[in-house]
Amino acid sequence: MSAERAWGLVVETTVGTGERKHTEAQVVAHVTGSRQEALAELERRARSYSPAHPLSPRRRRLLRVGDGFLLVVDGAWQSFVTRFTVAELLEDSAAPHVPAPVTEAPPEPVDEASPPAPAAPPRSELDEDGVPVRPAWLGRRDLT
Known part of the structure; x- marks a missing residue:
């Protein structure tokens, strides 16, 4: 069974034409779950x-490769x-900060020798x- 992880869906596409033709990449989505x-x-995407x-496509072929x-x-x-590539997200400098869970400290042991707290004022x-x-x-x- 696969562990829950964060995955980035990356699309690298050809843009421009002629001598200006080049490839650009972007992360189009994140998926939390298994690699499958x-x-x-x-x-689906x-x-x-x-x-x-191209503006007038003549043939379209979708091929499966190792990771996309x-x-x-x-x-x-x-x-x-x-x-189209699926890649495990290892680090994201712009991800929102998720605070660590807060755990309560165990209560301090009561010293039997200390005097009891004063009663509420009459x-x-x-x-x-x-x-x-x-x-x-x-x-x-007991408050110090």
Whole structure:
């Protein structure tokens, strides 16, 4: 069984014509799952892909290669190639930061020799609004 991983779907396509003809690559999507799931999505995209060149395609061939697909489209004068590759995503400098899970520290052991915390102030030590005159935490040794 394959482990869940992040995969980049890369499309390298021929752009331009004549002496300006060159290949450009871009990551068109990310898939989280198995390599087989990423390949299935890549194949779906390759089958429906419509390249900009040639303007008048005469023949279209989609071939499976080791880690993707190769689309060869013949035009009137030239052939144009688009390569579809699935690649495991190892690093992404623009990925959103996911904070590490927070784990609570175990409670500190209670020292049996320390005196118990003082009791809450009696009701008589409240001001006219009902707020304690002396805060409950004042004088507690277990808060340092």
